[in-house]
Amino acid sequence: MALKLVEFEVFGKVQHVFMRKHAKIQAKDNNLTGTIRNTSKGTVVGVVCGRTRDVKKFQEWLKKVQATLSGSRVCSVWIAVA
DSSP: OOOOEEEEESSSSTTTTHHHHHHHHHHTTTTTTEEEEEEEEOOEEEEEEEEEEHHHHHHHHHHHHHHHHOOOOOEEEEEEEE
């Protein structure tokens, strides 16, 4: 079973729209572990780890966030295989 670790940062209007809450739900639904937090510069950063296929589902969800959150964009996604 291959594991993957993904770090991400979401820019735009991501605070006060329950970004962290929804990311936690999505991670849990995909059997991922990790952490997510607001930053002082107004972004949300996080790390998720799990099976490759589950992480890919989470990444697809991030792309949907990009399209649905007003004025936000997923700017950076760094990937490292664990």
